[in-house]
Amino acid sequence: MRASDRAYAALHADILEWRLSPGDVLAEVEQSARLGVSRTPLREALTRLVADGLATPHTGRGVVVSTVSLTAVADLFDVRLPLECAAARLAAHRGDPAAFSALAGEFGAAARLIDDDGRRPDYYALVARLDDEIDAAARNPYLLRAQRPVRTQLARIRRLARDDTARLLASAREHEQIAVALGRGNADLAEASVRVHLHNSLEHLLAPRAGASTP
Amino acid sequence: MRASDRAYAALHADILEWRLSPGDVLAEVEQSARLGVSRTPLREALTRLVADGLATPHTGRGVVVSTVSLTAVADLFDVRLPLECAAARLAAHRGDPAAFSALAGEFGAAARLIDDDGRRPDYYALVARLDDEIDAAARNPYLLRAQRPVRTQLARIRRLARDDTARLLASAREHEQIAVALGRGNADLAEASVRVHLHNSLEHLLAPRAGASTP
DNA sequence: TGACACGAGGATGTATACACAGCGTCCGGT
DNA sequence: ACCGGACGCTGTGTATACATCCTCGTGTCA
Known part of the structure; x- marks a missing residue:
């Protein structure tokens, strides 16, 4: 399985299971280190999360987990x-x-x-x-x-x-x-x-x- | 504007206006050269196109413009x-x-x-x-x-x-x-x-x- | 003659290095 | 004491080099 797929699956599950809360910032270096992948596949995972509506990009601050009320x-x-x-x-x-x-x-x-x-x-x-x-x-x-x-x-x-x-x-x-x-x-x-x-x-x-x- | 945004906008327009036909392969090096950006932002653009349903990934052959009949x-x-x-x-x-x-x-x-x-x-x-x-x-x-x-x-x-x-x-x-x-x-x-x-x-x-x- | 296997080529997948922009902080001036 | 500007840092945005996989072509064997 590709590294970007693993990163996406991990972040997807983390958000759906509330291990990541709305407002949490998904810093590229931090998450790439946590998930054991490089920044490139992690960025692809973040792009997919944004497309899913699970995260929203904040210029200059990376992407943050989107709120849901x-x-x-x-x-x-x-x-x-x-x-x-x-x-x-x-x-x-x-x-x-x-x-x-x-x-x-x-x-x-x-x-x-x-x-x-x-x-x-x-x-x-x-x-x-x-x-x-x-x-x-x-x-x-x-x-x-x-x-x-x-x-x-x-x-x-x-x-x-x-x-x-x-x-x-x-x-x-x-x-x-x-x-x-x-x-x-x-x-x-x-x-x-x-x-x-x-x-x-x-x-x-x-x-x-x-x-x-x-x- | 970011290079990835330019690449996405260009490819998006190319597909919607039929300059790119269904089945056309979007090779990364070819398109990055054509649009004047590097492979990294182009890959992000392709990811977004796939999320939009305008392209579908083909393992080993990159992404191809999705068919629409x-x-x-x-x-x-x-x-x-x-x-x-x-x-x-x-x-x-x-x-x-x-x-x-x-x-x-x-x-x-x-x-x-x-x-x-x-x-x-x-x-x-x-x-x-x-x-x-x-x-x-x-x-x-x-x-x-x-x-x-x-x-x-x-x-x-x-x-x-x-x-x-x-x-x-x-x-x-x-x-x-x-x-x-x-x-x-x-x-x-x-x-x-x-x-x-x-x-x-x-x-x-x-x-x-x-x-x-x-x- | 057809099918399979091996190899070369080129593509994507990944990692990393560099550039730049935004933001916070600190220092100096008022 | 407060405001403004500049510096530094941390982060993303981009480019490129390397690794790996798939595919296609060719050659050989049945």
Whole structure:
């Protein structure tokens, strides 16, 4: 693997997992020394991070990790909603119904994955498989490109929200509904299901949680 | 201006204006010599082009200008439609009605700009002003980021379509309708107007034109 | 005659050295 | 004591040299 790829992957993970906080400056010499690569591949990694929207260049001060706040969540969902709806519609028309029906069945039995803390990763993997199946079924590279930065930012924010069993159980039912609609090739129902899911996801993200800073 | 910015701007323009065709290889030494910069800033420019989707890396052969076909137009519009609809809805809610009403008036008188070949650029500038006003009114940086690559690709394709007075006149009326809806803060009407406009734009792009290769 | 392997060439990937610009700090003057 | 200018430093921006990999061509063997 190329050194620039390693540097990019490391910085990408550091930002998404909040080891690097918004406002942190990514000095070239410092980071190149930390990651064990030279400045040239590190610069390429920084360029890619800026393109991803994870960092912003500051003239004379290098690049800094871009800020992301809860107010940004609403903006992100304003973009995410139409994109995911479009993807769902395309997937309903172009996708393989059998694959989505199978996923619907798995979501129907997902409660046991959520209840068992040790199998939580299996549930997240199942969600990822549905997302991937939708992406593949939509067959639209431009849609994927448009979704990528939004998903990256949301993945960063999601780290702030703790896992909530009740929400996950509801989420599983919502995902099941999406998969069922796609399994039947019903674009209208698929879009409606996505709208419901994203609405509830946003409400959960914005709702004050027990243990959060605001009591 | 930095050398890497100059190289990026030059290559970006070369690709959008079809001086570089899909499949052309962008060899680092060749391009750096042509543009009068060193390989380091040129590599940064290439990285940005790849991030834009204008070029794709080929291992061992550098990056090549990415292909774009008429089939891609449909895919692009599948992404463009939901994004522009979302932007229009946001602009209807958050924008300044007076500004859009003023633009609507200008579009109502745009026929004279279209009929006079010398003032065609003024009409294109007017369209750009409406787009900019919508972008500013939507106040959503993530939406802008998502739209950027789609717009870039479409700008590249639009170069293939010749100006068509009849279509431009219809386009002016459609833009006027969009501006009127935004001037009234009517989100539903704004979205519907955008749908109409994009539908007609796509049909015009895909329609065989007189003088095209297919007689 | 076709396919595989080896080698040469040239490309990218990486490292480092140099130049320049921005910024903070320190000193001097008012 | 405060303000202004100059100096030095630290950082990015650029150029170039070296290493490495891939590709293409050629030659040989089956």
